[in-house]
Amino acid sequence: GGNTHTIGLDHLGNVLTSGSNLTGQLGYDSFGMNNVLIFINALPPGINIVDVDAGIQFSMALADNGIVYTFGRNDYGQLGDGTINSTYNWQIPTDILNHTIDKIKAGYSGAMATSTSSVLTWGRNMGYNLTSPVAGDNLIPYEWSFANAPTDASMGVFNTAIIIDNEGVYNWGQNDRGNCGNGTLNNSSSPELNDAACGASCDITSVVIDNVSA
DSSP states (O other): OOSSEEEEEOTTSOEEEEEEOTTSTTSSSOOSEEEEEEEOOOSOTTOOEEEEEEOSSEEEEEETTSOEEEEEOOTTSTTOSSOOOOEEEEEOOTTOTTSOOOEEEEOSSEEEEEOSSEEEEEEOOTTTTSSOSSSSOEEEEEEEEOSSOEEEEEEOSSEEEEEETTTEEEEEEOOTTSTTOSSSOOOEEEEEEOTTSSGGGOOOOOOOOOOOOO
16 A cells, blocks of 8 residues: 555456545546545556555556556656656656566655666655665666666665675665664665675565655
8 A cells, every 4th residue: 555545456467546546646537535446547558567566645557568657646756757746647667668677666755666687766865865876856767786686675765675686685775773784873875785684594585664754
């Protein structure tokens, strides 16, 4: 769910949404509320969706051809299409078409997508370079490149984590409360390998970051 809305996916690849549609996060042009899950018909014909996720008042969907679609709130560039405006129309994030996306993750007011050897991030930077190494919100996807494939990822309000195959966990963002779990309280503005995450004694397969703003 995305704070005030829910997005779901059935076994046929159909997307269903319910809840508040204040910023178009349900994917249709009837702004208001809907208290039952209903099918979204705004996708291009013949598109088969394989994954969905929801941030705060915006939504994401991944098609089986690796194309990412976004819709809803966009005051910080959450849709990744180079603009700042909310829309109920499905958008394709700018500069993401030359990547075959494997997974999508919606953060609080940013988003990320993973491909074979890179992680793409866009949206609100929160002052901790969550979505690009450049200060300010990132309206188009920024590519972080790695030698090996990302296997899991999560974006919270102030920090981000990814798992890279045969390497381990990378963290970056706010760390004043030990958010990154790397043995320090130093903030990080770019992905850093977390050597403190139980070292070579374990094989971490999944990461989840709290997506609620305190």
